Amino acid sequence: MNPIHKKILVLIHNGKPVCLSSIKKGMDHKRKGARGSKKKFLETYKILEGELGDKPYFGGERFGYMDLTLIPFYTWFYSIETIGGFKIEAQCSKIVAWAKRCMQK
Numbered sequence: 001m002n003p004i005h006k007k008i009l010v011l012i013h014n015g016k017p018v019c020l021s022s023i024k025k026g027m028d029h030k031r032k033g034a035r036g037s038k039k040k041f042l043e044t045y046k047i048l049e050g051e052l053g054d055k056p057y058f059g060g061e062r063f064g065y066m067d068l069t070l071i072p073f074y075t076w077f078y079s080i081e082t083i084g085g086f087k088i089e090a091q092c093s094k095i096v097a098w099a100k101r102c103m104q105k
Helices: 027-052 065-084 093-104
Strands: 011-013 016-018
Touching (some): 027 093, 065 093
């Protein structure tokens, strides 16, 4: 609870915070949700790959604002792969190659 603004940011039950992740919806529900999330994630990166095409950077030959804006998402790839149990490079190799070029900058 925020005593200044009188807003509750976390549900408190019996003096203990209750996080959304602790609410159980069933194993099958989680599995279906994970598959859907993985599919949406990969669809988004396939769209980005289409925009990237065969160019080294989104703006062409030079590293630009679009690259600068998108490269922070690459830092999440390891976590996404670990939690999701898949390799992004296997399905979105152009994006991973682009990210590696950007990291050289």
